[in-house]
Amino acid sequence: VRLYRIASDGGNLEATYRLGCCYENGQGVEKNVEEAVRLYQIASDGGHLHAIWALGFCYQSGQGVEKNAKEAVRLYKIASDGGDLDATFNLGFCYQSGQGVEKNAKEAIRLYKIASDGGDLDATWVLGCCYQSAQGVEKNAEEAVRLYRIATDGGNLASTWVLGFCYEKGEGVEKNLEEAVRLYRIASDGGILNATYKLGCCYKNGQGVEVNVEEAVRSYRIASNGGDLDATWALGFCYQSGQGVEKNVEEAV
Numbered sequence: 001v002r003l004y005r006i007a008s009d010g011g012n013l014e015a016t017y018r019l020g021c022c023y024e025n026g027q028g029v030e031k032n033v034e035e036a037v038r039l040y041q042i043a044s045d046g047g048h049l050h051a052i053w054a055l056g057f058c059y060q061s062g063q064g065v066e067k068n069a070k071e072a073v074r075l076y077k078i079a080s081d082g083g084d085l086d087a088t089f090n091l092g093f094c095y096q097s098g099q100g101v102e103k104n105a106k107e108a109i110r111l112y113k114i115a116s117d118g119g120d121l122d123a124t125w126v127l128g129c130c131y132q133s134a135q136g137v138e139k140n141a142e143e144a145v146r147l148y149r150i151a152t153d154g155g156n157l158a159s160t161w162v163l164g165f166c167y168e169k170g171e172g173v174e175k176n177l178e179e180a181v182r183l184y185r186i187a188s189d190g191g192i193l194n195a196t197y198k199l200g201c202c203y204k205n206g207q208g209v210e211v212n213v214e215e216a217v218r219s220y221r222i223a224s225n226g227g228d229l230d231a232t233w234a235l236g237f238c239y240q241s242g243q244g245v246e247k248n249v250e251e252a253v
Contacts (some may be wrong), residue, residue, distance in 0.1 A: 001028040008039070016043040017051040024054075024063070033064030044075070052079040053087040060090070060099065069100030080111070088115040089123040096135065105136030116147070124151040125159035132162075132171070141172030152183070161187035161195035168198070168207070177208030188219070196223040197231040204234075204243070213244030 001022050007015030020039030023032045037058050043051030056075030059068045073094050079087030092111030095104045109130055115123035128147030131140045145166050151159035164183030167176045181202050187195030200219030203212045217238050223231030238244050240252035 008042075013043045013046045013048040013051070016046075017048050017054065020051065020054065033058070035064075037064035049079045049082045049084040050086070052082075053084050053090065056087065057090065060094075069094070071100075073100035085115045085118045085120040085123070088118075089120050089126070092123065093126070096130075105130075109136040121151045121154045121156040121159070124154075125156050125162070128159065129162070132166075141166070143172075145172035157187045157190040157192050157195075160190070161192045161198065164195065164198065168202075177202070179208075181208035191226075193223045193226045193228040193231070196226075197228050197234070200231065200234065213238070215244075217244035 001019065004015045004019040004022065008019050016039050020036045020043065022028050023039065024036035025031070037055065040051045040055040040058065044055045052075050056072045056079065057063075058065050059075065060072035061067070073091065076087045076091040076094065080091050088111050092108045092115065093099070094101050095111065096108035097103070109127070112123045112127040112130065116127050124147050128144040128151065129135070130137050131147065132144035133139070145163065148159045148163040148166065152163050160183050164180045164187065165171075166173050167183065168180035169175070181199065184195045184199040184202065188199050196219050200216040200223065201207070202209050203219065204216035205211070217235065220231045220235040220238065224235045236252040239248045241247070
């Protein structure tokens with residue numbers, strides 16, 4: 001932070017952007033999102049594309065500045081036109097969800113494809129979701145799986161759990177419960193609560209793994225403590241029925 005500040009004071013835009021990130025995330029300095037926005041604005045005014053993206057995200061999420069979806073879109077467009085893939089992806093999301101711009105699923109797909117082709121793994125994952133659910137594009141489960149696999153191989157955990165779901169259900173790929181469990185475990189270890197819940201279901205029902213209701217309860221509890229409502233319901237049912245845990249109707253309720 002000390003070095004970033006020196007370079008930033010000397011006019012280095014990359015250092016100004018990096019210093020803003022430190023303030024936004026509380027790295028090496030007390031968290032201060034208002035100061036992060038101030039620094040992003042300085043770097044943005046100087047033409048730093050990723051700072052423009054970061055400033056747009058602050059406006060989209062209302063972090064350190066009053067929420068303004070239209071201003072977020074304006075900034076994303078500038079950064080996207082300059083080749084920033086994160087901005088291109090976020091702009092696609094705005095078109096898909098109608099945040100700050102009129103909803104346009106086809107434009108969202110176009111932007112996701114640009115970002116995905118450039119190597120943005122989040123865009124690759126979301127593009128796969130669009131193919132799986134036919135949002136802005138004709139449904140194509142096989143193409144969805146292909147995209148999920150690319151993102152998964154790159155380390156995208158959200159894509160990893162969804163690919164596991166495809167293997168579990170046989171959507172776009174031959175059904176393979178063991179492979180589903182393997183992918184759920186990877187995503188779960190990375191903190192994806194949906195995957196932790198699904199892993200619990202696999203243990204409870206003996207899908208792709210030997211039945212182990214105690215392990216199911218453990219997985220449900222982890223996911224439930226993280227806020228996963230499906231896991232919370234499943235854990236309550238285990239307490240009500242005494243599966244994998246001592247029966248406790250009061251805890252279930």
